[in-house]
Amino acid sequence: MNSALTAAQRYTSLGEHTRNAKDLEYEVILGVTRDLSKHTGSDQADFPALVSSLNKNERLWIEIGTQVADPSNQLEAGLRARLFYLAGFVRHQTTEILSGKAGIESLIELNVAVLRGLKGTR
Numbered sequence: 001m002n003s004a005l006t007a008a009q010r011y012t013s014l015g016e017h018t019r020n021a022k023d024l025e026y027e028v029i030l031g032v033t034r035d036l037s038k039h040t041g042s043d044q045a046d047f048p049a050l051v052s053s054l055n056k057n058e059r060l061w062i063e064i065g066t067q068v069a070d071p072s073n074q075l076e077a078g079l080r081a082r083l084f085y086l087a088g089f090v091r092h093q094t095t096e097i098l099s100g101k102a103g104i105e106s107l108i109e110l111n112v113a114v115l116r117g118l119k120g121t122r
Contacts, residue, residue: 026118033111054094061090
């Protein structure tokens with residue numbers, strides 16, 4: 001029984017190391033999106049949690065923007081430009097949400113659209 005458990009643990013560990021970049025990107029974006037979704041329909045009663053979720057999302061999009069701005073990035077130029085624009089949109093929309101001028105739904109919809117794109121290109 002012990003050897004079966006050890007083999008199962010090694011197999012699980014191996015699977016974690018062999019996931020491709022798109023799988024990992026998908027998991028990160030999904031996690032951030034789930035975190036944002038906790039705040040839909042909220043009256044911002046838990047403002048610190050909202051700020052934390054928005055911060056995670058904005059950091060994600062800053063990273064995406066940074067990566068697509070890199071000239072060595074191998075994505076198609078048009079896609080890189082659109083993703084860079086979306087990173088700016090996230091920054092602006094986050095400010096609007098924090099000031100009470102917008103809801104969180106647009107950020108969730110954006111992330112879901114990116115998740116669909118990643119899933120479709122696997």
